[in-house]
Structures are given as structure tokens and as C-alpha cells.
Amino acid sequence: MNWRVLDEDRELFARELETFIPPRLFDAHAHLYEVRHFSGHIPPLCAEGPERVGMEIYQALMTEMFPQRRIEGLFFGFPNASLDLMAANDFVVREARRRPHSRAQMLIRPDMDPELIRETVRREGFVGLKCYHVYAAERPTFEATIPSYLPEEHVRIAHEERLTITLHIVRSRALADPANQEAIRQYAKRYPDARFILAHAGRGFNPHHTVMGIEALRGLGNLWFDTSAVTECGAFEAILRIFGVDRLLYGSDFPVSHMRGRCVAVGDSFLWLSAHDLSRRTEYADIRPVLVGIESLRVLKLAALNLRLSDSQIEALFFGNAVELLGVGGG
8 A cells, every 4th residue: 555656646636736736846855765775674664665765766656646746855864773874875865966956965873973974975965964863872762852863063063064954853742842942942043054954844743742832943043844744734834824934845755755644643642544544434434545745735735725825935835945945956
């Protein structure tokens, strides 16, 4: 059921999204990888798909989901504790070079030498850094504080080299967590030339966390958010209200975009529901789950409608904001 675009996906796209999605997209959050770079446990979604997921596979699957759209992107590896980061980074940057208006971020661990990061970024042309909680020393890593997987010395390098940092915060209450808020504020104020992209709408899988926490970040001039894999619209609406349209970037979270299911808020947390969880017939309907990428676009459309965004604002969200942030050509 994953990795495939089915008739129900095409039908829903044609009915609800065809007139909403602009002809040009810049995907600010997408993963490329080779399975052979995982030395131990392979993430289940990766194990189900092709062994080599480079630009060709990405373009084929994304254009199948979004017919007749031109797509560029910001790419990084698939973070995993068993991943060979150097090999993964080399693969991703080489694949990104195949598209003149696409870019790559360097996947980093907190124990990396900051000067090695600087040297690699300059040599290979990475436009940013991608940190991830699985590399934190704190356990469990889902409760890790930001400095444990994004140390200040790495942020300093990003500031000095004017890099982006895609930051997937964790901890149970995400953006509503005071420790997360304080770390983001301190880093953003101390290093104004580092540009932070908070992944998944500030980990807004439970939108109440983003709604409750975003006010603490108001006024930070080097902070953006991406939409990747979020399937509830409240977090998008909070970002648009507090930070404006120019700080929200479309992101697919490919290949999570091609997983069938959705994420729902439950109490003070959230729950991922797979096709196995959702595929059933009830007395009132035949439940046919669609791809996460389509579910996320549906709620983004809902947020745009609720806040009455103009066509030009929607085009900026899907393309112009990322182009301006990364300094790439319009394609």
C-alpha cells in the first residue's frame, strides 16, 4: 500500500487539489538515500521501497502524485542511528546537483568536529545542516533537549557560513515545551545569520502544541517552518497568523509522503495511523486511506481557505518563500 499512487489518490487530488497546487513547487523537506548505507536496522518504510532512492525516483513518484508540476527541492539523508552519514551525505549532494535549482543539507551528528562541518559544507556546496534526535546522547531520544543533538558550536558554524538548519524538535509537548522554546530563542537571537526551519510545523502533529507554543517565538527574524507530513491544519493556521505567509514552506517529507495513512491528535499527544489501521469497511462507509502527502495538502488547503490566502500567497508558500530563503533561481 505504501510507495504507490492509487486511483483513490488520483481521484482525491483531481477533485480537491488540482486547482489549489501551483504549477511550480519547491519541496523544502525531502529525503534521498541508498539502503546499503544503513549498516544495521533499516527503517521499515525504506525497507519496503527501492534500494536506491535518488533524484530519478523522487521526481517520478512526486510527479505521479502531482501531475504536470515542476518540482525542485531541499534534500537530505534519511536519519537513522545505523546510517553511514558521510556516504549518505555524499550521495544526497551528488543527486541534488542533478537539478540546477535544487539544494542539499548536510546530515550531522552532535559529536562532529565543527570545522569538519565547515570544510565539508564549503567543499560540497551544502546550503544547510540537518540534525536529528536519534544522534543525541540523552535517552530516550524522543525526550532529548535541542542542544543534545544540535550543539551550539554547530549553530555557530551555520551563523558564520549563513546556513539553514532544519530542526525537528522532540519532547512530548513539542513547541509548547519551555525547554524547546528557550533553546530556539537563544540560538536564534545569538546567531542571527543561521536560518532555522522548524520541521513539521514545529512538530505540530498535535496542533495544540504549536498553537500554545508559537507565541513564545514571535518576532524571531530567522525562523521558518515547513509543512512536512502534518495532517491537521491548526498548526499551519497558528504559523500563518503569528509569522505570516512568508515564513511557511511547503515540504513533503518524501518518502513519508508516499506512506498511506495520516497522523491524528489524541489528547496531549498524537498517533500515526497506517493503511493497516484504517483499511476497513464500516456500516457507514468503505474507508480507503490515501497518501500522507495528499492528506497534508488537504489540510494546508483548509488553512489557506480559513485564512483567505490569495493566489499569490499560496504560490509563495509552495515556491517563492523557499526560493528566496535559499537564494536559488526561479527555475
